[in-house]
Amino acid sequence: MEIKPGEVIADVTQFDEHIKLIVPRYEELHDAVIRSIPPDLPEDLQILELGCGTGALTQKLCRRFPKAHITAIDYSIRMLELAREKLSSYCGRVRWVEGDFAHTRFPTRCDVVISTLAIHHLTDPQKLELFRKIHKALKKEGWFVNGDVVLFESDRHTFLHDQVRAEHASTQGVELNALDAETQSGSGDNLSTLKTQLALLEIAGFHSIDVIWKYYQFVVYGGFKYCLLSDDEEPRPPAALPDF
Numbered sequence: 001m002e003i004k005p006g007e008v009i010a011d012v013t014q015f016d017e018h019i020k021l022i023v024p025r026y027e028e029l030h031d032a033v034i035r036s037i038p039p040d041l042p043e044d045l046q047i048l049e050l051g052c053g054t055g056a057l058t059q060k061l062c063r064r065f066p067k068a069h070i071t072a073i074d075y076s077i078r079m080l081e082l083a084r085e086k087l088s089s090y091c092g093r094v095r096w097v098e099g100d101f102a103h104t105r106f107p108t109r110c111d112v113v114i115s116t117l118a119i120h121h122l123t124d125p126q127k128l129e130l131f132r133k134i135h136k137a138l139k140k141e142g143w144f145v146n147g148d149v150v151l152f153e154s155d156r157h158t159f160l161h162d163q164v165r166a167e168h169a170s171t172q173g174v175e176l177n178a179l180d181a182e183t184q185s186g187s188g189d190n191l192s193t194l195k196t197q198l199a200l201l202e203i204a205g206f207h208s209i210d211v212i213w214k215y216y217q218f219v220v221y222g223g224f225k226y227c228l229l230s231d232d233e234e235p236r237p238p239a240a241l242p243d244f
């Protein structure tokens, strides 16, 4: 069976357990993306979630924001089925969309666009295109937040990522090698540095771009839609574009 980038494990019914073993501080990363949502946004938040997987973050969003409506996109039918089942009690507030977020049309007038552990599968030019699309989908002063895995600036620090993951696995009584043998996440990864992704956000027109949380190669970063632009006005690109 073909495993899509991001499905992580062949038997997706094991995803919820497996992701906690391979991503140190997985819950803390979720917590940071949720906490980053500013309290001055309306209670009946319109949230767009990219790469919802089995709905772990979607469920936390539903609980934290009881009046929010969420459009949750994923291209894995198998993951969406598990998510739908898990969140059946929230069915009136979550719209599940099967599709590739790089190509699917987004709703407009979102207060928040949110994603965890999914955007790193896109190349940098695709990330830029996605960030522009997210910028368009947001209302003025809307917030985009991404919790994801990035590269260190120097590959001389890559050992740290491996060390932290191995230590995390061993505290759960498992060997990283055994976990990695089951994990499909390496295929289809297109990790880039945090600095590159913050630059791409700026080019896409975001302002007040910030890093909310970081644990070695795991980060939570985001930006606001520029308040002085009208919804259909294009942002001015900064003077220098990075080379891809």
Ligand SMILES: C[S@@+](CC[C@H](N)C(=O)[O-])C[C@H]1O[C@@H](n2cnc3c(N)ncnc32)[C@H](O)[C@@H]1O
Pocket: 004, 005, 006, 007, 008, 019, 050, 051, 052, 053, 054, 055, 056, 057, 073, 074, 075, 076, 079, 099, 100, 101, 102, 115, 116, 117, 118, 119, 121
């Ligand atoms: C590692 S899982 C993370 C799921 C969830 N966000 C979480 O934190 O548990 C990544 C998810 O993103 C989805 N995904 C990756 N790239 C995608 C794309 N371009 N379009 C739609 N879904 C995508 C995968 O199918 C998978 O469900």
